Amino acid sequence: MQNVDRRIIYIILIVAVVYALIKPMGLPVTINKTTEDAYAAIDALQPGDVLVMGMDFSAGGIPELEPAGKAIFYQCMKKDVKIVMFGMWVMAGDMAERLLTEMAPLFPDKVYGTDYINIGYKAGGAVLLQKAVDDVVEAALNIDHRGNTLPGNFPIFDNFKSLKDAAFWVCLSTGNPGVPDWIKVVGDPLGIPGTIDVVSVSIPENMPFVDSGQIQGIIQGIRGSAEYELLVSRPGRAVAGMDAQSLAHVVILVFIALGNITYLMTRKK
């Protein structure tokens, strides 16, 4: 048991995850305080406020981050909070379009360019954020992800000229550039509150920012996305994935335990 072929571990993991997805157990998901804090901070926004959504992730982050992104979009549209989406990652615009394709039809009264807009990806990494602090349209090189000229006739830019005009920011991030850049360029210098939605592996490194109050709560990976879905009363893919995550964790722990038991027995001998 100390040297189980890794393929056996992989097969058992696949079986466990697929089983949980096909036959959900319906394990209850309790809401973490950090997710509640993030939800409450966005809930405190007023109609007409602009929330900037940093889509700083690629397709690999979809299962963990997109559910929370959709939930935040839903929450904002319900509250008449406007959303400006852009990102420092190449796939930023595409990730935003995916979200809009699914969520925008739920709000037929909301209009692209008035209530939400997808500026997309622009090159430069953190430099993009720095430029957007001064002038969003210039940072966007006067064009959005759909090829429309900015600011054009889009009313969303009437009162939103730069990131300084944002009431809140949310960074959905799987890496770099990402959270530290938003905090360094937007959160701390401008004093604009924000929160983050990060993959599970990034939670430990971002906890100091929560503790110091530099961000309002944190949406922690797929578990955080599941909690946020429950908070906006729209359980979706993240909640559905919780049972699979539970079984996967149990399988890994069982193998670790078996490996250690055999190791200790061998050491004793």
Added chain:
Amino acid sequence: MRKELPLAITFVVGLIVVLANFLAPQTFVKINNEVRTWFQLVSSLFCALGVANLTRIHGKKVSQQSEGWIFSVIMFIAMFGFMITALSVGQQSALYNNLYNNTIVPLNATMYSILMFYIASAAYRAFRVRSMEATLLLIAAAIVMLGKAPIGEVVLGKWVATWTNWILAVPNTAGMRGIQLGATLGGIAMALRVLLGIERAHFGGVGGE
């Protein structure tokens, strides 16, 4: 001049960027904005360099029919196919979206999902009670894994979630802060060395004199 000119440019531009972050007068801010715009433009230009490199390497493989050359052909079809589609019919077209959503997205998600298997095999190999520190690591990992998944609270009770939050908020935060502090200072020192021309590895020279 071949060495001195890049060093001089690095120093001047770096100094402008650093000072513009701290100094209030608008002159520095305007120069910094100009530097940032140029940085954005140059970054975009380098995409072409990457395409050229890929074309050269894989073109050679195809022309010489080296081992695995068929995959290079597939790479060309994918790379130029996407470029031509995006430039001709636009990124908003149904064709581009279909191609993107049915290839790039699932492939990316698949690679990320592989991590589940690798985490399992790495954890199985690495988490052994070889020492006191390793045992503490194992216990902390087990608590956090159970606390983050709903099954932990269901089977063991609320204390798992409480202890998980404590581990993340207290010892983890303390450790992360310490490492981040050291790494940040190291990063500042590295940046200063580059600015002053002491670190020249990126110019093809060694560090130091």
Added chain:
Amino acid sequence: MGLIKPGLIATFLLELAFGVAIVVLISRARTGRKVPAIRKVAGLDALDEAIGRATEMGATVHFSPGIGDVSNAQTLAAFAILTHVAKMCAKYDTRLIQTNRNNVVYSITEEVVKQAYVDSGKADAFNPDDVRFISEDQFGYASGVCGIMNREKVRANILIGAFWAESLIFAEVGAQVGSIQIAGTANTHQIPFFIAACDYALLGEEIYAASAYLSREPVLIGCLIAQDWGKMIGVILILVGAISVTAGSTWLNTLLNK
């Protein structure tokens, strides 16, 4: 309006003091004054062992500077180690495949490796096709590197720089093909994966010490001393701040936010 932006005065002064300390210590080192020894860093000592192992097996060395861009200090630190690795590979006629995720970094690493070969007197041995840009996409890069590790008989895998999710993919695939692995990153969220899956791991700022450690240049060691001083001052500020806030006073917080 003052010269320094409000809220950044303390930060500016602290950074200025740090910079001055580095310059002073560099000047001291240049005048030939004795500098303290650096403690052993197992990962950096193991570089030669790893390359030697690959040489004996007639295998390939793979080096990745991470997926950060050129403005990332970790990538800059990786260049210093790459120079050393490339020189060793040139010296022993060991094949080095160097992969990149970023276009700008690729253009620099090509020059770094080429120069290392030239400096080793093996300019003809440099193969530009072995310095590769794989993909700007994180997982495109990861899958490309995994393919290379499997196909090109990589037996020494050196991963130094800014890594994210792909770190464990590299480390596990490297372990599967039987490579000796040396990894280092200042990205705290990936350090545990490197520790779990690699033979040697450089933690955080150890990667920044690489150029000083490998070259033993007094000037660079002087920089390291300044870093350690900076850390000590940081620790003192943390302790003083924690004690004063606990006692109900936020004077330090106010001072540092000026």
